[in-house]
Amino acid sequence: MTQATAPAESPPSPASPAAPKDGRTSQRSLTRRLAARPEIGALIAAIAVYVFFFAVATPFREAGSLANVLYEASVMGIMALPVALLMIGGEFDLSAGVAVTTSALTASIWSFQLSMNVWTGVVVALVVALAIGAFNGWLLVRTGLPSFLITLGSFLILQGANLAVTKFYTGNVATDSISDMDGFDQARKVFASEIGIGGVDVKITVFYWLILAAAATWLLLRTKFGNWIFATGGNQESARAVGVPVTFTKIALFMTVGAGAWFVGMHILFSFNTVQSGEGVGNEFLYIIAAVIGGCLLTGGYGSAVGPVIGAFIFGMVSQGIVYANWNPDWFKAFLGVMLLLAALVNLWVRRQATRR
Amino acid sequence: MDRTSRPRPRRFALVTAAAAAALMVAGCSSDSGGKKAEEDSGNASAGKADTPRMKVAMITHAAPGDTFWDLIRKGAETAAAKDNVELVYSNSPDSAKQANLVQNAIDQKVDGIAVTLAKPDAMKSVVAKAKKAGIPVVGLNGGIDDWKEQGLLQYFGQDEFVAGEAFGEKLNELGAKNSICVIHEQGHVALEARCAGVKKTFKGKSTTLNVNGTNMPSVKSTINAKLKQDSSIDYVVTLGAPFALTAVQSVDDAGSKAKVATFDLNKEMVDAVESGDIEFAVDQQPYLQGYLSVDALWLYKTNGNFSGGGQEPVLTGPAFVDKENVADIAKFAAKGTR
Numbered sequence: 097m098t099q100a101t102a103p104a105e106s107p108p109s110p111a112s113p114a115a116p117k118d119g120r121t122s123q124r125s126l127t128r129r130l131a132a133r134p135e136i137g138a139l140i141a142a143i144a145v146y147v148f149f150f151a152v153a154t155p156f157r158e159a160g161s162l163a164n165v166l167y168e169a170s171v172m173g174i175m176a177l178p179v180a181l182l183m184i185g186g187e188f189d190l191s192a193g194v195a196v197t198t199s200a201l202t203a204s205i206w207s208f209q210l211s212m213n214v215w216t217g218v219v220v221a222l223v224v225a226l227a228i229g230a231f232n233g234w235l236l237v238r239t240g241l242p243s244f245l246i247t248l249g250s251f252l253i254l255q256g257a258n259l260a261v262t263k264f265y266t267g268n269v270a271t272d273s274i275s276d277m278d279g280f281d282q283a284r285k286v287f288a289s290e291i292g293i294g295g296v297d298v299k300i301t302v303f304y305w306l307i308l309a310a311a312a313t314w315l316l317l318r319t320k321f322g323n324w325i326f327a328t329g330g331n332q333e334s335a336r337a338v339g340v341p342v343t344f345t346k347i348a349l350f351m352t353v354g355a356g357a358w359f360v361g362m363h364i365l366f367s368f369n370t371v372q373s374g375e376g377v378g379n380e381f382l383y384i385i386a387a388v389i390g391g392c393l394l395t396g397g398y399g400s401a402v403g404p405v406i407g408a409f410i411f412g413m414v415s416q417g418i419v420y421a422n423w424n425p426d427w428f429k430a431f432l433g434v435m436l437l438l439a440a441l442v443n444l445w446v447r448r449q450a451t452r453r
Numbered sequence: 454m455d456r457t458s459r460p461r462p463r464r465f466a467l468v469t470a471a472a473a474a475a476l477m478v479a480g481c482s483s484d485s486g487g488k489k490a491e492e493d494s495g496n497a498s499a500g501k502a503d504t505p506r507m508k509v510a511m512i513t514h515a516a517p518g519d520t521f522w523d524l525i526r527k528g529a530e531t532a533a534a535k536d537n538v539e540l541v542y543s544n545s546p547d548s549a550k551q552a553n554l555v556q557n558a559i560d561q562k563v564d565g566i567a568v569t570l571a572k573p574d575a576m577k578s579v580v581a582k583a584k585k586a587g588i589p590v591v592g593l594n595g596g597i598d599d600w601k602e603q604g605l606l607q608y609f610g611q612d613e614f615v616a617g618e619a620f621g622e623k624l625n626e627l628g629a630k631n632s633i634c635v636i637h638e639q640g641h642v643a644l645e646a647r648c649a650g651v652k653k654t655f656k657g658k659s660t661t662l663n664v665n666g667t668n669m670p671s672v673k674s675t676i677n678a679k680l681k682q683d684s685s686i687d688y689v690v691t692l693g694a695p696f697a698l699t700a701v702q703s704v705d706d707a708g709s710k711a712k713v714a715t716f717d718l719n720k721e722m723v724d725a726v727e728s729g730d731i732e733f734a735v736d737q738q739p740y741l742q743g744y745l746s747v748d749a750l751w752l753y754k755t756n757g758n759f760s761g762g763g764q765e766p767v768l769t770g771p772a773f774v775d776k777e778n779v780a781d782i783a784k785f786a787a788k789g790t791r
Binding site for chain 2: 153155158160161164165167168171172255256259263266267268269270272273297363364367368369370372374375376377378379382412415416419420421422425426428429
């Protein structure tokens, strides 16, 4: 656990070289230290997958294709980040997939029904998304029940509420289009625009994804809160004993997931104009998969923020690469499963190699 | 419990509440679109029958929250209101659960059952039980090959394969050469039948593409990828209205010249057909399926009538919607009934 809690890239302390040699404190070689990072296995797997599709699928080599892969990866990856932080903190959130739809529906219905500027809907959706996260976290620390159970409950509640509330207000099961309302174009620029780089249009979510990943890495490795997350996920009781505010950490982590759901929900709303109330089911597992491929442990206390970025990238590459390679579509899911399993095995193998003395 | 952290979320909640209130006071109203702009048009209603109250159960294999099934339900509700029928609607995409729901209706001693036979074999025994209990059963939407054999009174729906064939003919007419058929739920019998029908009559090349229907960004990326993989594709065929609108974005992103055509219709679809983003849509008229099923059970109870003589299905589609006739349909679609 010490590996995970200590900032791995910390420069060797200047006072240490003179100290007598001690097996426990001596610096390991750079390759060893790199190989012990949680995300290194995923990185190698990602390179392998990329090279593979680069070789077998001609259209995959174009820059535009990479932008397309990155887009799918980013929408999944933005949610995988807070989900990974939460997993490092030792909890799951099964409501993450439908919470995205809930935020999008809230913003859309609020703006449309009250005929208000869409930005008000955006703000209300943020409040709702954070409240869902806070509710999950609060219930968890209050009852001490496993997060699997609590968020399974909120998953079902949200899934039902998405449908029922949408139907109640709009009379349909999808929201009305808000594309002709005030503020929509502005919001679309913020949440769902494209930026041209060298003739290739890259979706703005890709940039948000990388910026948020950098922020999450900084949070994990350089702040007190980051240490709290590792400590809470590693061993809750010991963490509490040494003065880590476990309750605050957990609630804050769930609210971070809420914030992520809000962001992705806004992207979906402003790029597709309407939202279907049944969307999002099943995506919660994709977020968890991205985090696990990226080296987060299912048991908590170990992982990184770079890992889920790579995990989502692998998932994006595999699901689009199969299409670029023009393989038989009936086998799509099977190919996807095999590729993901292979990526996970490479990941595991690298980690075994790294930790072997 | 850690007490020091408690005031924080509360303060945060206060700030957000204040911000929301401030926004409302500031009068952030939208001058365009929104509820205010939505036309308030009355529902289809033609008075109410004075026949004795009867109870009809409709049991479908719909997944919750699907725009298409919502139209079936609305049609059924309209007919129920008109015919003085108490409608009990239930649904489950899981065939075993759907069979249980039919059993539930038999136990309630309803006066008629309308059921979809998406997985006919799973429904066989329970349909037989309903008949034995003397409850008339009509089929709708799914099961066009099995309703007769199972002894259903009548059937309202579209032959998906025939609709696919008509779709393929239309593509030929429009001069398409290479089309992809986007399946948003892999392994769904009706969707596969549509693509198979298109493939049969379409003279050009036709390939299928599987996408994850509950994840729109993924749908968008995957269609984009396919268009890049084969740049000669000139028609994208989708099997549900929301996916058609996403396909339009994919075509745009991929810089492709492909056109988009789709099965099924919804409100946004009508605008897209009007503006030319979508070439045409094939409607199987789900509202009509729901309406006719309930109305037929009422007619059978009050006057002993039934359609098709137990031999032929009543086909509700395919009805083509393109630029020429879209204006007539627009006003119904705006109400969410077409």
